[in-house]
Amino acid sequence: MAVLLRLFALLFLATAARAEVLDREALGAFVRPPMSIGEPVNDRGVWELLNSGGALAGYVFETEPMAPLPGFSGAPVNLFVAIDLDGRFIDVKLIDHNEPIFVSGLGEAPFRAFLEQYRGLSIAQPMVVGTPYGDAEAGGALVYLDGVTKATASVRIAHESILAATREVAREKMQGLAAAPPAAPDPAYAEDLTWDDLVAEGIASRKVVTNAEVDAAFAGTVWADDDPEAQADPEGIYLDLWIVDLGPPSIRAAVLGAETQEKLDRLLAISPSEEPILVIDAGRHGLVSGDFVRNTAPDRLTASQDGLPVALRDADISVDLLPGVPEGTAMILRTDRRLGFDPSRPWVLEVEAVREHGMFQPELGRVALEAPHATPERFFVREGEAAPLSPAMEALRSRATDLALLGGLLAVLLLLVGPLMHRVARKGWLTPVRLGVLAVVTGFVGWWGQGQLSIVTVLGTIRTAWEGGSYAFLLYDPFGLAVWSAAIVGFVLWGRGLFCGWLCPFGALQEFAHHGGRWLRLPQWEPSAAWDRRLKGAKYVLLAGLVATVVLSPAHVDKAAEVEPFKTAITTFFVRDWFYVVYAAFWLVLGTVMFKGFCRYVCPLGAVMAIGGLLRGRDWIARRAECGSPCQLCKVRCRYGAIEASGKIDYSECFQCLDCVQILDDPKQCVPRILAARGPRAVPQRKAA
Template sequence: MNKFISQIFIAIFVCIMMIANTVYAQVDYETLAAKIEPPFALGDEIGPSTYQIVNLDGRVGGYAFETLPYAVIPGFSGAPINLFVTIDLQGKFIDAEILEHNEPIFVSGLDGALFHNFVEQYKGKSIFDTLVVGVPYGGKDGASSLIYLDGVTKATASVRIAHETILAASFKVAKEMLQQIPSGPPAKPNVDYNEDLDWQTLVDKGIATRQLVKNSEVQAAFKDTLWEDDDPIAADEPDEAYLDLWLVDVGPQSIARAVLSQDAYDELQGFMQISNHDEPLLVIDAGRHGLVSDTFIRNTSPDLIEAHQDGFPIALRDSDLDVELADGVPGETAMIFRTDRRLGFDPTRDWTISVKATREHGSFRPEIGNVVFEANHKTDERFFIRENIHVPTPPWLEAIQSRIVDLIILGVTLFALIWIMLGKINWLAGHRFYTPIRLSILAFVTGFIGWWGQGQLSIVTPLGVMRSVYEGQSLAFLLYDPFSLLIWLVVILSFVLWGRGLFCGWLCPFGALQEFAHHLGRLLRLPQINLPERVDAVLVYLKYPVLFGLIFMTFYNPDTADKLVEVEPFKTAITTYFMRNWYYVAYAALWLILGMFVFKSFCKYLCPLGAVMAIGGLIRGRDWIERRKACGSPCQLCKVKCNYGAIKKSGEIKYSECFQCLDCITIHDNPNQCVPLILAQKGRSL
């Protein structure tokens, strides 16, 4: 049998080495360039891991960047998720892709494709959209502007961290590169507002803005320059209009009806239904300047007109609509330009239109001269509405809301367990059905806390906390999994009251499976192996070098540490329901099989989390297991019956190895089992 046990330990070692054999590759410029799809290409690096992306004609079309320099949000391993994100000049996501992560649930756990599929949902969305992970809390409102992204079951915390990383990095890049981040929801035309208007009313109320520039003014602007004499019409007709510009925002329907023919109005409304984020701006010239040059191409940005608001450029683009003006509206040349409200344009505040006047000097390769004329405009607030500002739910609160029912059940369970352990522990240990009660609780722990709630605590969390503290990073990642965090808080409290026993004996799903394996082994009448005391005394300390080895690798080689934590079979047995590569399943199964012969062997000898619990238990404030003078000297019954070997020959409890099974309390309180009590009933003493 000892040879059989040795072979199992060898197999366990082989599985650990196979699991640890994984490394990450470095990402270079060529690799990133290959991820950019036509019609874009990766351009120059303009910042830390930040690049321009260029169109086929060489113009900048957006930006590509790694998230790591901009958003260092630790994951559950303590390491941030690094993604490669591309956005266009309007702040729309072109693509998003995971470059590197160390999220334990996806490191040879859940199919990594699920994580990548989640990130792909950002394509086509905008950084100005209100993006939320998961299903809406309290039911979905069909009129809501929120856009929901499908999460990943059993990995909600990890995808929330990725989501926050993408948004935080994208907003920082947009603020630096695009320079137009709206401070609140944009004003958009109120389709329910109607007002009877005509052209004269628009002029009288300042809804239509006019900029009249006479030929004499243009001449004055070019005076004493090379181009002073290059416009004979301006010199001959100084009082005639060079530029007679009218500017009207035709987004509001009442205004559009006053300046457009019915056909043009209908075409505009159809356009706005398709492009509902654009604000249409009607520009009319009744002079001889014109609105665009002879080389202008429809549906592109105008070459003679620019616009600015708050010192930032407003991106104008031809809407490619046929404009027919209503009767009484002056001017022959008219165009409707559009700009995206999501990029910060607010039609209700002052903005400036700039019209470029151009002259050429010379016939062969002429020199070009320009002067600019400006006009200010805004449209009254009454024509627009604004959506209520959506204040994003804090990630920690969103995580709580998404699991509120589970948290209530868990909270009631933990409260009941603590209440029993504090005041009813002797009653529970002495109950005639104590073993069925204990096994029922462990079954609930395995099913609800483990498989359903994914509340299996892991060494990954303490390692991630240590790494984050060392690197000066936030511990906010703990809030993304409130279910496990609640268990952690109770476990830390239990250190003071009982030591490691509450978690290892009652709240560990894999520990519960080990105990079920033990009972199965007894039902099958398998031989129960009790290791010699001197061997057991050595093996119980094995978990400490395993723990310290993981701590060392966390700081020395984090990537390897992320694999070595698979020394815990928790992810295989609990998180993924044994649905993993065969060697992970074999490793977890070996411990359960071994547990049928050696009582809770993994928990006693190798569990690094158990080592953390034992160290945490050093702050225990009391000896909560009652002892008698006769315990240990000469009575050894509790020591013999203790499957954990947690009782010394002296009768003293080794709380660092006590799993709170309560067997010794059952014996201590039972007058038919406790030897001192039996002898006392007979009038004898030890």
């Protein structure tokens, strides 16, 4: 154990040199003939791309030097990108990665197929990983990239790496723009403003489009006569749009009601790099379609600055406006300044006017109505360098429902094993309640939510500490992060037991295997007490070996981590190479005759949980003076071997099954209580001779 702790200390104190960029020959292997690599543009891996005649055709680069967003192994996903002079993707290929789900889970084929979607797309197009809401929105301004089932977080990491690196190249080499950090609202600047002041100074900009102007935009197309309302009232207002940047405190104080300001302030406290933008439409347009889903990208609004897209997303805040502010459909959008959006410089909001032609499977026609906007620079300040993007909000949005359900499950579980523990532990209640919870954990947390915690995350965190990287990769999987948070809370309250006993999907499968073996009346086998003690140390040896692999041979970490069968049984649902399936099945079959052998003796994550359990602040299992001497009932019944002969609980091996709590509370099982109920025994008198 001391050696293991020293290894951890070494890792968290050390740093490593940054990976070198590929040279001409190595990068040239990814270029499709007849194109070739020209001269280097900078020292960060950007090279000229030459056509067959030797003329400049674009640029090629790798993403890691410019956007080193770490993946789940702790190492960035490094990708080859080729773009033409118009910012259109020529090719995107995989150079190097250590994403566990693709290394030996799903294989690299679905990852490479995902990257093929970029070919032909432009960096000027807003792109998101996901599925459009509503069939009617096919062909809209947003480009939706199909993710990879069971690997959404990993492909989102790759997507953000591609966009962040490509935008940097596009800004520097195609737009002639300086890569200075964007402006941010100046919190120290205060100005007393009213709505009339905002309008007079152009801080609140307005775009008005009549029905006749929209008709003119569709003139000569099949959609020319598909808006009877516009033809009946040509002078009527189709779009009456107001745009206000709410980032500066003085501006939002002149527009928003107190409740909305409070909600927006809370959002900005959590996400200080967000720039909120208010849009109000008093016309017919309505800003979004009927299929729009809150907290997602608006389906009929896009934005651009300097010809590059600005990612917009609904802030999911109900809007209460001050008196005097125009009424209409109002929503607050948000964009991340770390993506390069500069609120102090002019930008354009593009509003789509959409018409349908035909009754069945109608053709959709669209025209873009442009509304330029700029906010005076006096409200902003430029400080520091632009931070690398941490795109956690998209992951949170996509898992919002799952996270809400998980939060409810965790709240119920904490209640059951906390205040209601003694009621749950009653005879006749414990087994059905426990198996019911474990079934939900296996199905929802494991197979559906992909919330099986893994040693891979621990090793990725260690590798990040070793290499001095960012821990932002943890935010790409908010569902798993929520389970980790619950496990850490469990460390303080109960030790390792909350996760290992209640929240581990593979542990639940092993427990079901045990009950299946008993139902089949299979003979049960348990190691002797001496061998039980020896075998429990194996998981710490395996953990130390994995940590040493991170230091000595990081390229082999993913293979070494296959000592866990979690990826096979939970992540891929046994759809893997046969030898992985046989290995996972071995532990489940063994579980029918030996109670949870993998969890007790082999699991390196269990070793981590046991170490984390040292944070436990109390001995939560009550003991009696007679426990251990003379009563050994709890020790004999404990299938985890977590009770010593003295009656003391070994919390590093306790899985919080509550069996001993049931015995202690039951006057018909607890031996000291049974003896106390009988009263003092009369000493029999020896008969006289």
